[in-house]
Amino acid sequence: MQENYFIEQVKKGNTHAFKFIVANHQKLVVHIVGRIVLEHDEIEDVCQEVFIKVFQKITEFKGESRFSTWIASIAYHQSLNYLRKKRRLNETSFDEDVSILKIATAVTPEEIFANNETKRIVKQIIESLPLTYRTVVTLFYLEEFSYTEIVQITGMTEGTIKSHLFRARNLLKEKLMNSVLKEK
Structure with a gap:
């Protein structure tokens, strides 16, 4: 190579x-x-x-x-x-668009707005996650590292990584549902 x-x-x-x-x-x-x-x-x-x-x-x-x-x-x-x-270990942010959700290509301006709004909401929700959850979500979903590679990168155990991913997914679902319900 x-x-x-x-x-x-x-x-x-x-x-x-x-x-x-x-x-x-x-x-x-x-x-x-x-x-x-x-x-x-x-x-x-x-x-x-x-x-x-x-x-x-x-x-x-x-x-x-x-x-x-x-x-x-x-x-x-x-x-x-x-x-x-x-001295800000608990504060972090995403500066790029979040690509966790696979949103279909929009055709109308209304769909484009809706897709951008969804991305903005998901980005805010991910930003609100604790640092460890956000880090594991980033490495696993966005960077597509395996559990073994995340262990090597972070020094966390595989069980801890799986636990953080499970909890992060649950928090994301809960916060996304709350966000959707607030808009209605």
């Missing part, structure tokens, strides 16, 4: 090869950091810290997991470190 070549080149000190790694994984890192870090202005700084850490620690990557899992783990931990420094 081409990525392995670039990883080995970076391990040998080739900084130009690191550009490939950043380009291939920047979206993943921004996605994870953006869902944990509250302040939009700070996301870029935390992402830079993630890639600095990746560059510094790349010799420690042994290939026992996917490289994206390893980078996601660094992004997750750097984001939490940022929050700890800011």
Whole structure:
């Protein structure tokens, strides 16, 4: 795989090869950091810290997991470190649209408005979840990591991850139903 070549080149000190790694994984890192870090202005700084850490620690990557899992783990931990420094561990936000709901392509302006409104409501509901639930939902549903990979990224047990997903789904259903009932 081409990525392995670039990883080995970076391990040998080739900084130009690191550009490939950043380009291939920047979206993943921004996605994870953006869902944990509250302040939009700070996301870029935390992402830079993630890639600095990746560059510094790349010799420690042994290939026992996917490289994206390893980078996601660094992004997750750097984001939490940022929050700890800011003493805001319980506050996070989503800055991008939520893609949990598969909404059919709208045809009329009314349908477009309804779809955008649904996305906005789901995004707000997910933002209101506790950090651990939101993190697991992001990694499992949005980033499509397996339970094993989420264990590697977060350090939580598989049982804890499954429990958080179950509870998060129940909270999402409950809050979504309450939101729908309020509108009627």
